[in-house]
Amino acid sequence: MNRTTGNSPFSQPDEHGHFGRFGGVFVSETLIAALTELTDAWQRVREDERFWAEFQHEMAHYVGRPSPIYHARNWSQQLGGAQIYLKREDLNHTGSHKVNNCIGQALLARRMGKKRIIAETGAGQHGVATASVAARYGLPCVVYMGAEDMRRQASNVYRMKLLGAEVRAVESGSRTLKDALNEAMRDWVTNIADTFYIIGTVAGPHPYPQMVRDFQSIIGHECREQMVKLAGRQPDEIIACVGGGSNAIGIFHPYLDEANVRLTGVEAAGKGLDTPFHAAALGCGRAGVLHGNRTMLLQNADGQIMEAHSVSAGLDYPGVGPEHAWLQETGRVQYVAATDEEALAAFHALTRAEGILPALESSHALAHAARIAPTLPADAIVLVNLSGRGDKDMHTVAEYGNLQR
């Protein structure tokens, strides 16, 4: 039910995890056996209806799915064009779409008999979701988080600790998400026999990009049913923010074969794409290899990975999931960018117009919706994936001093 089937040109990856020239398994030999074991286990459960029934049960009763779609009438009216609908992933238990994937991987970990969970986190949403799920299933949990991110997302750090997870500060490199991922990989390589690494986005070596996508595709599958009931048809355009790209792939994937639904991913333009301070790997990066896959990366001429910048810690990643790199290359999905300033403006606009505080990550998708809505007729439908709630971002928003009036 969450699986891609049929002979769509978008049925990727191939059996070795390649999405066109992207993806793959670029890891040290020590991890190969573990990834083979994971791939085999994953391919087995992928065909197992009981696994998906268990997943659906948890989605309904633990996460609170299906998440509603909300017609943002006030904001649409203010923008004076298209009708904007919001897929309310912010209403999920733990506050974002991240939990969908954590449940899926934790269920798989249990089937594989793994006794310990590790994860990396940027904004802390994936860490909180993993810590929650680990508590739910009684598994010890270690979350790696960049020291810089721990400072920016102190309340999420506290939440993870309350949930019983151990949060380990990562002081290497840029002390953000990419370094947390490096450190989690190092833990995994050291404790490979008993540990399951729950990667939070559609990156990493095969089978992670495929597996995370399949768990997150529940978002798009729900939308397909809900939009028909709510608006009588599918949207003209779907917009989602892209850091690693899990919420975007989750809503896009079930729509890839629908040629008249325009799909738009929004990267973080930070202080501007003409500055070094952004996170637009698709917009400004070059192909390369990082974190186990070939994808688009922010890097210097010598192939060193550059620090990304975004006001939202969850988009602060110099790479992007390999399937996005491939979807960009095929032209099926267009990728644009929104600056910190535009995201903050959209954050405030939605909060005031609808009484919904979006996560700063999701605010990038909202910013692009605000950009295009006025150019579209009033009967056009734009669906935005509101991937998370903004409670965690109060501190950042206050720091930016954007409290108006």
Place this chain on the structure above:
Amino acid sequence: MSRIASTFAHLRQQGRRALIPFLTAGFPDREHTVPLMHTLVEHGADIIELGVPFSDPMADGPVIQRASEQAIAGSMTLARVFDCVAQFRQQNAHTPVVLMGYANPIEAMGYPTFIQHAQDAGVDGVLTVDYPPQECTEFAAALAAAEIDPIFLLAPTSTEARLHEVAAAGRGYLYYVSLIGVTGAATLNTAAVSARIPAIRAATGLPVAVGFGVRDAASAQKIGAAADGVIIGSRLIEILEAASDTPAMHRAAGEFLGSLRTALDQLHGAAQ
């Protein structure tokens, strides 16, 4: 015969093991790399693994991470690594040099250019940690065509089938990762390593070198009893880090390497 193959052949004739120190290029800074390479050779190195620093060294422990960060901060680049090798070659034509690093700097340069520069500089082997054989068949073939050995890792977790796959792809030597973990970890089980080596030998005619957890003469000797070569990285970097000045650094590196050389050559003595 490649410089690596003839080095191992020569050592084998003498019943000796290869001592293979790893040095991060540009650590502690760019000026020290070539003199340190010569010091290592003077004190018994048979092959030098020269680390190409990368911003995200996923398979490395804290010591080599730190060394890489410092080297990058000191503007060490892949192009400058080639300069170091070329400069080393002006005085040393016999010691093989293997570049060890990650895929992205190679991809950023473009692998045909990389191979051309490697050949011009006098590089003998290339070990790319995150290029398992199945993801780099073209690159490995192009290296081999340029008479540069593509060197691959084997791990304690590698299956029997995998062992044969990697053995078929590799040239020069096979690098057996002695432990389940990152470089420099302190969990080396020398008995477990020695127990695995016969299975690797059965799958390949290539020499087998062991690294990742070797820290001193005693562990080097135990590994050397079973393997063709012993690789030492993190501990050497720690010793360089601890030195107060340049002469002390060369002295300490020389003494350390000398102690390993002696320990390995005792095996040869014992055999006679």
